[in-house]
Amino acid sequence: MVRPPVRRATASLRTPFPTRDGAGLFSGCPEFVGTPLAYAREEEIFGDGEEAESVYRVVHGAVRTHKILSDGRRQVTGFHLPGDLFGFEQAETHRHTAEALSGTRVLIFKRRQIERIAAVRAEVACQLWSLAKRSLRHAQDHMLLLGRRSAQERVAAFLLDVDARMGGTGTFDLPMPRRDIADYLGLTIETVSRTFSQLEGEGALQRSGGRQVCLHHDRMHRLVED
Amino acid sequence: MVRPPVRRATASLRTPFPTRDGAGLFSGCPEFVGTPLAYAREEEIFGDGEEAESVYRVVHGAVRTHKILSDGRRQVTGFHLPGDLFGFEQAETHRHTAEALSGTRVLIFKRRQIERIAAVRAEVACQLWSLAKRSLRHAQDHMLLLGRRSAQERVAAFLLDVDARMGGTGTFDLPMPRRDIADYLGLTIETVSRTFSQLEGEGALQRSGGRQVCLHHDRMHRLVED
DNA sequence: CGTTAACTTGATGGAACTCAAGGTTCGTGG
DNA sequence: CCACGAACCTTGAGTTCCATCAAGTTAACG
Numbered sequence: 305m306v307r308p309p310v311r312r313a314t315a316s317l318r319t320p321f322p323t324r325d326g327a328g329l330f331s332g333c334p335e336f337v338g339t340p341l342a343y344a345r346e347e348e349i350f351g352d353g354e355e356a357e358s359v360y361r362v363v364h365g366a367v368r369t370h371k372i373l374s375d376g377r378r379q380v381t382g383f384h385l386p387g388d389l390f391g392f393e394q395a396e397t398h399r400h401t402a403e404a405l406s407g408t409r410v411l412i413f414k415r416r417q418i419e420r421i422a423a424v425r426a427e428v429a430c431q432l433w434s435l436a437k438r439s440l441r442h443a444q445d446h447m448l449l450l451g452r453r454s455a456q457e458r459v460a461a462f463l464l465d466v467d468a469r470m471g472g473t474g475t476f477d478l479p480m481p482r483r484d485i486a487d488y489l490g491l492t493i494e495t496v497s498r499t500f501s502q503l504e505g506e507g508a509l510q511r512s513g514g515r516q517v518c519l520h521h522d523r524m525h526r527l528v529e530d
Numbered sequence: 531m532v533r534p535p536v537r538r539a540t541a542s543l544r545t546p547f548p549t550r551d552g553a554g555l556f557s558g559c560p561e562f563v564g565t566p567l568a569y570a571r572e573e574e575i576f577g578d579g580e581e582a583e584s585v586y587r588v589v590h591g592a593v594r595t596h597k598i599l600s601d602g603r604r605q606v607t608g609f610h611l612p613g614d615l616f617g618f619e620q621a622e623t624h625r626h627t628a629e630a631l632s633g634t635r636v637l638i639f640k641r642r643q644i645e646r647i648a649a650v651r652a653e654v655a656c657q658l659w660s661l662a663k664r665s666l667r668h669a670q671d672h673m674l675l676l677g678r679r680s681a682q683e684r685v686a687a688f689l690l691d692v693d694a695r696m697g698g699t700g701t702f703d704l705p706m707p708r709r710d711i712a713d714y715l716g717l718t719i720e721t722v723s724r725t726f727s728q729l730e731g732e733g734a735l736q737r738s739g740g741r742q743v744c745l746h747h748d749r750m751h752r753l754v755e756d
Numbered sequence: 757c758g759t760t761a762a763c764t765t766g767a768t769g770g771a772a773c774t775c776a777a778g779g780t781t782c783g784t785g786g
Numbered sequence: 787c788c789a790c791g792a793a794c795c796t797t798g799a800g801t802t803c804c805a806t807c808a809a810g811t812t813a814a815c816g
Contacts, residue, residue, distance in 0.1 A: 371674045373755045379674040394663035399670070422656055429655030430648055436662035437620035443669035444625070448597045448605040450676035451716030455804070482763065490677030492805055497764050514763065514813065529599045681772065708795065721772055723796050740781065740795065 336418070338411025343404035349391075352401045356393040358412045362386050365408025366479040369400040370487065380488035382442070383480060385469055389435060391415075405480050450490045453529075458489040459499040460527040463509065467519055475518045503527075562644065564637025569630035575617075578627045582619040584638045588612050591634025592705040595626040596713065606714035608668070609706060611695055615661060617641075631706050676716045679755075684715040685725040686753040689735065693745055701744040729753075 338361060343349055349360065349367065360367075367384040381400060384390045392415075393399060422429040449458055462485065470476045478485070482493040489496065503509050508523040564587060569575055575586065575593065586593070593610040607626060610616045618641075619625060648655040675684055688711065696702045704711070708719040715722065729735050734749040 371670065373674070373678065375755055377678040377755075379677045381670050381673055392663060394660065394667050399667060419656075422659070423652055426649055426652040426655050429652050429659055430645075433648070433655055433659040433662055434620065436659055436666055437618060440662055440666045440669060441620050441625060443666060443673060444597065444607050447607055447669060447672055447676055448599070450673060451605040451713075452599065452603040481761095487677075493763080494765085494806080495804060498804095501764070529601055529603075707793090718773060719795080720774080720797085724772090727796070 336413055336421070338413050340409060341412055342407065342409045345404060345406050347404050349402040349404060349410070350398050350400075352398055354398050356391065356396060356398045356415055358391060359389065359415050359418060360391045360402070361389050361411045361413070363409040363411055366405040367402055367408060367410070368405055368480065368484055368488075369402045371400055378487045379490070380484055381446075382439075383466075383484075383488070385479075392432075392436065392439075405484070455489075455491055455495050455499050456502065457528055458491065459485075459496060459503065460508070460524050462489055463503075463517065463519055464521075464524055464528065474521055476516070478515045478517065562639055562647070564639050566635060567638055568633065568635045571630060571632050573630050575628040575630060575636070576624050576626075578624055580624050582617065582622060582624045582641055584617060585615065585641050585644060586617045586628070587615050587637045587639070589635040589637055592631040593628055593634060593636070594631055594706065594710055594714075595628045597626055604713045605716070606710055607672075608665075609692075609710075609714070611705075618658075618662065618665075631710070681715075681717055681721050681725050682728065683754055684717065685711075685722060685729065686734070686750050688715055689729075689743065689745055690747075690750055690754065700747055702742070704741045704743065 340363070343365075350356070350358070352371065362384050364386055367388075367390060368380050369382050369384070369390055370378050370380045372378045382390070383405070390402060391398070418428075418432070422432055449461060453461065466478065467474060467476060482496050485491075486493045486496045491499075500509070500511065503524075504511055506523065508520050508527065510518045510520075512518075566589070569591075576582070576584070578597065588610050590612055592612075593614075593616060594606050595608050595610070595616055596604050596606045598604045608616070609631070616628060617624070644658070648658055675687060679687065692704065693700060693702060708722050711717075712719045712722045717725075726735070726737065729750075730737055732749065734746050734753065736744045736746075738744075
């Protein structure tokens with residue numbers, strides 16, 4: 305798979321904004337006050353190999369994290385929606401790249417500070433542990449998808465997951481382009497596109513305008529073995 | 531992919547043995563005293579959906595954890611060697627099945643007890659957090675492998691990983707059969723077998739007696755893009 | 757409204773899967 | 787110690803699903 309040269313965000317209008325959300329708690333702990341920051345579409349939030357100074361919480365918009373091989377093959381490891389935390393690392397450096405999918409606001413927390421507080425307050429450390437376990441479970445579910453599911457199952461499972469995270473109404477706008485979906489599901493954009501068409505042909509969903517979809521929950525679910 | 535009926539351990543000689551290793555610490559915390567227990571080859575340690583009462587540490591032998599779809603497709607999510615912990619769950623029930631690869635001894639810890647101690651001692655909770663982050667990193671690396679790597683790269687990366695975990699001498703016996711390797715790498719046993727042969731043909735490894743391999747480190751590494 | 761990126765569709769090819777033997781290893785009992 | 791059987795592993799032939807290559811078409815945006 306050949307991939308065009310690395311897409312780097314050009315826009316760098318990183319506009320700090322008022323502390324409206326500054327009171328936003330870190331898992332219900334008032335001592336964590338995040339610094340609000342905004343990123344433009346496709347702007348990099350942190351890069352693979354950089355020192356992991358901060359941890360992030362999405363306030364508005366969406367973020368993707370990915371890993372990339374030297375020849376350009378990319379695996380998107382997660383999409384992060386409002387409320388989600390990302391950027392935790394086991395080591396001192398990031399093992400991922402994080403980029404905004406669209407104009408996105410986040411709260412930034414200092415990793416050192418979080419670790420300092422966790423080292424003293426057991427209930428905070430337990431919350432962080434729990435958070436990591438939740439991510440781990442997601443990663444393991446995704447391994448099953450990547451290792452053993454067909455293209456149709458992957459796309460169907462993905463759409464059901466996004467729907468659930470966006471409110472579960474069955475109608476929503478996908479916050480990411482096909483390339484990101486493909487790289488998340490271990491497929492190519494062509495296969496994702498064809499699978500969308502196929503699902504629409506089978507009456508499992510309807511599309512309007514590329515990004516908007518309306519799922520037929522029952523038929524969709526029937527496509528995903530479990 | 532059709533799979534033979536679920537392989538259930540028939541042998542159930544779960545023989546508790548003396549407390550020789552009872553002094554084995556839980557990440558250096560003397561208050562955790564595990565109960566030693568032994569499992570026979572292919573014996574189930576815990577099953578998907580069961581209540582997650584315990585957490586385990588491998589003392590001797592090897593364990594695999596996997597997830598399985600209703601039609602039998604299986605994804606092995608990890609192999610656990612002496613010193614490794616497994617069986618932590620985010621929720622109250624296990625989301626995996628764990629089975630002994632060979633005669634295996636483990637130490638069992640009560641999850642409730644660990645949680646009780648973590649809730650009070652921050653440094654313990656931080657260790658557990660760190661452990662979860664390490665597992666998460668492994669899972670994310672594996673996603674990249676499953677989503678984007680070729681069969682040859684998967685097998686080569688796998689062999690290098692096992693070698694490193696078994697001492698890094700380059701010569702070792704694989705503790706698992708081809709089926710488990712295949713289900714770990716998202717391949718079929720035939721493809722794994724063919725890839726072994728291909729790697730041997732290219733001089734990247736030598737086999738003797740099915741399970742024993744001797745890796746040619748340089749050539750092996752060259753096959754794994756990063 | 758024009759330009760560009762994003763998405764879709766078609767034709768073709770190939771890596772890995774499936775099906776089917778055959779060979780090897782290893783444990784068990786004669 | 788050797789013979790037998792049952793897993794386990796390897797190899798071959800044919801097929802399939804998804805990737806690749808190549809146009810088109812639609813949508814987004816200045």
